[in-house]
Amino acid sequence: MSKKLKKSIFRKVRNANLKYQLIEDGDIVAVGLSGGKDSTILLYFLFLLKKYTPLNFSIVPVYLDLGWENDIGELEVFCQSLGLTLITEETHIGYIVFEARQEKNPCSLCSNMRRGALNRVAKAHGCNKVALGHHLDDAVDTLFMSILFESRYHLFKPRTYLDRMDLTVIRPLIYVEEKEIKAMVSILDITPVKNLCPADGYTKRDEIKILLGDIEAKYPGARKNFLSSIENVDAGSFWS
Numbered sequence: 001m002s003k004k005l006k007k008s009i010f011r012k013v014r015n016a017n018l019k020y021q022l023i024e025d026g027d028i029v030a031v032g033l034s035g036g037k038d039s040t041i042l043l044y045f046l047f048l049l050k051k052y053t054p055l056n057f058s059i060v061p062v063y064l065d066l067g068w069e070n071d072i073g074e075l076e077v078f079c080q081s082l083g084l085t086l087i088t089e090e091t092h093i094g095y096i097v098f099e100a101r102q103e104k105n106p107c108s109l110c111s112n113m114r115r116g117a118l119n120r121v122a123k124a125h126g127c128n129k130v131a132l133g134h135h136l137d138d139a140v141d142t143l144f145m146s147i148l149f150e151s152r153y154h155l156f157k158p159r160t161y162l163d164r165m166d167l168t169v170i171r172p173l174i175y176v177e178e179k180e181i182k183a184m185v186s187i188l189d190i191t192p193v194k195n196l197c198p199a200d201g202y203t204k205r206d207e208i209k210i211l212l213g214d215i216e217a218k219y220p221g222a223r224k225n226f227l228s229s230i231e232n233v234d235a236g237s238f239w240s
Contacts, residue, residue, distance in 0.1 A: 014049065020159045025057065029128075
């Protein structure tokens with residue numbers, strides 16, 4: 001089961017890479033690590049992609065310390081097991097969001113600040129690409145959130161070029177389902193970093209996950225079909 005799952009996830013990462021040219025020869029890729037399951041599995045499969053394909057690229061794992069005093073000891077050990085050194089960048093993001101600004105809805109500001117900080121660290125270490133751990137479920141969740149709460153059709157792309165930073169953001173797990181990531185974490189015996197953020201808890205995104213989970217239970221394969229519809233958009237069907 002473990003070998004079959006590993007091969008399946010690897011194939012999906014490779015296929016996404018081939019379709020969207022996410023990683024190319026000579027790239028220096030910063031991998032944004034939160035210590036959670038998604039970004040840790042992303043790092044692992046990028047390591048395998050480098051090991052088992054002809055692609056010649058470098059991996060730079062980056063962890064942003066937001067000020068919660070999270071214990072990242074096991075994350076550092078995991079990086080070392082792959083022959084990689086974890087770069088830890090201390091920030092004041094937690095203080096700014098929760099004390100200086102006292103945001104009522106802190107997640108949006110925190111997310112924006114984390115992206116900016118990660119991009120700056122990536123540039124400082126000579127990286128030309130930043131890899132994020134968003135997976136298939138995240139893409140579908142984001143689409144439904146934009147429709148239900150913003151009245152628009154909007155979601156992230158597998159590859160986005162940031163011209164002001166001269167960086168390309170990539171999402172190699174775009175074809176991988178969250179349930180596969182959870183199973184792989186168990187197989188690899190990875191202990192995710194406990195998130196001590198005071199805003200960590202039930203969110204609108206969690207509500208959408210439950211909604212889509214109900215749809216998936218009634219119509220197995222629904223999430224994959226939603227993702228396929230994202231890739232097969234008929235522009236002529238839009239009203240504007």
